[in-house]
Amino acid sequence: MASADLRQELDCSICLNIYTDPVTLRCGHNFCRVCIDRVLDTQKGSGVYTCPECRAECQQRPALQRNITLCNIVGSFLSTRPDQEETGIFCTYCIHYPVPAAKSCLHCEASLCDNHLRVHSKSAEHVLSDPTTSLGNRKCSVHKKILEYYCTEDAACICVYCSAGEHRGHKVETLDEASEKKKKKLRNVLQKLSTKREETEKRVQRLQERRRENQKRAAGVTKRVTALFRDIRKQLEDLEKRVLSEISRQEESVSLSVSDLIQQLEIRKDELSRKMRHIEELCNMSDPVTVLQEPDTGDLCDTEGRKRHYNQVHGVGDLDVNLISETLQTGLSDIITGINVWVYVQEPTDILLDVNTAANNIHISGDRKTASRSQINQKRPETPERFQYPQVISTRRFSSGRHYWEVEVSKSWRWRVGMCYPSIDRRGYQSDIGDNNKSWCLCRGYNNQYSVIHDWKEIQLPDNIPYDRVRIYLDYEAGQMSFYSLCDPIRHLHTVTATFTEPLHAALWVMGGCIKISGGVRS
Known part of the structure; x- marks a missing residue:
């Protein structure tokens, strides 16, 4: 009721429509600006101007004041009727200004605003519906009567004459009944569609999450690939320097040999030149006694000396291409090994230390990832599996595939990390990893010296590389174990x-401080 009363207060008394650009006269009555201007224009010749509402007179044409408050109220009221606005259907009888329709009359085939709806006929034949532009479709195409029934057998909307004619004997329902039944079916369909939509939304969310994970992974892989190529370029540069250095070393060695031989041959040449001059002098002498008394010059065809110098010339060393090739191939093989580690083994899983094998002079952390040298005897049971010296092995064993694991060694000043067979000795000096033929290790020894050890044999490593974290990579089938900083x-x-x-x-193996497993293994 309050909404209806407000609606009536917003009607212009001249056009009976909602105010358009409302203005106020001195008497306080409001009108549409266009409507009151037309009324005042007709009163111009009479010599007096009157208010259409209260007949208040004015000798001069009254000034029109825009009613801002009323304009805002009209705008607010119209904004609360979005359904009518959105339909785009306007009252058929409001010809001066388009007014949204409130209802459509199927009988009149016209749409009506609230004002015209109040004066519209209320007889039964005037059937009202929500605003629509398809008024002709709401009547029977044969009898031109309003469609009131629904034939379930023919699935058709019919009028009263159709139900008594060609649809006689058919099951007929009112439009409301048939509409409710269909709505019920549609609600069931809607429920199913809603369920499917929720499932689809979940799939979309999963795919979006997968896309984000893929993007995140792609970013990580891009970063790692960039680092990999940077590392490859650095290794190739180092390899190039080593190969070129080897070439230069061999070239210098050959050059020294050749220089020594040249010096010897120059001396030999000077000696021969001196003999030639002496012989020429003898040949030019006219005194036979002097020629004959000259000591013998020796065998001028010194075959042995000639052979010796010939062998010296042809025996000069040349560049050892095989050694250069081996250096190059070994370096490239190491690079390829590193690439294989990256390609085949990227995300390690867990690796744990076996407390049952830990020596009693090392402490194993609760998460079984850190081994620390301890001055306190851990008093673990002495069993055949337990090491005598500060050493421990993993619970997991590897008999196939590619794996790697990583260790932080920065907090230990003497350590060994590597891999061993389970049959390694547990007691005696030969039980340390690297000091037997059943284990391989990377070692930091005295004076910060680094080496790879197997069966007591050491391969020295450069000490100008950070060794804070190391990686051990295993390719079991290929028979390769690699160490990385x-x-x-x-x-x-x-x-x-x-x-x-x-x-x-x-x-x-830890002699001082502690070492910690920071990465695991992956098959």
Whole structure:
């Protein structure tokens, strides 16, 4: 009721429509600006102007004041009727200004605003519906009567004459009944569609999440590939320097040999020149006694000397292309090994230390990832599996595939990390990893010296590389175990080749401080 009363207060008394640009006269009555201007224009010749509402007179044409408050109220009221506005259907009888229709009369085939709806006929034949532009479709095309029923057999909307004619005997329902039944079916369909939509939304969310993960992974892989190529370029540059250095060394060695031989041959040439001059002098003498009394010049065809100098010339060393090629191939093989590690083994899983093998002079952390040298006897049971010296191996063993694991060694000043067979001795000096033929390790010894050790044999490594974190890579089938320094860029340290005859365990040996497993293994 309040909304209806407000609607009536917003009607212009001249056009009976909602105010358009409302203005106010001195008497306080409001009108549309266009409507009151037309009324005042008709009163111009009479010599007096009157208010159409209260007949208040004015000798001069009254000034029109725009009613801002009323204009805002009209705008607010119209904004609360979006359904009518959105339909785009306007009252058929409001010809001066388009007014949204409130209802459509199927009988009159016209749309009506609230004002015209109040004076519209209320007889039964005037059927009202929501505003529509398809008024002709709401009548029977044969009898021109309003469609009131629905034939369920023919699935057609019919009028009263149709129900008594060609649809006689058919099951007929009112439009409202048939509409409700269809709405019920549609609601069921809607529920199913809603469920499918939710499932689709979940799939979209999963795909979006997968896309984000893929983007994140792509960004990570891009970063790693960039670092990999930077490392490859650095390794290639280092390899180029080593190969060129080897070429220069061999060239210098050959040059020294050739220089020495040239010097010897120059002396030989001077000696021969001196003999030739002496002989020429003898040949030019006229006194036979002097010629005959000259000591013998020796065998001028010194065959042995000539052969010796010939062999010296042809025996001069040349560039050892095989050694250069071997240096190049070994360096490239190391680079390829590093690439294989990156390609085949990227995301490590867990690796744990086996407390049952840990010596009693090392402490194993609760997460079984850190081994620390301890001055306190851990008092673990003495069993055949336990090491005598500060050493421990992993619970997991590897008998196939590619794997790697990483260790932080920056907090230890003497350490060994590597892999060993389970049959390694547990007691005696030969039980340390590297000091037997059943283990391989990377070692930091006295005076910060680094080496790779197997069966007591050491391969010295450069000490100008950071060794804070190291990686051990295993390719079991290929028989390769490689060691890397995880600096920037990652540096390949050494690769050992062997035919593995037993499964391998990760192994740690710590003489001081602690070492920690920071990465795991992956098949």
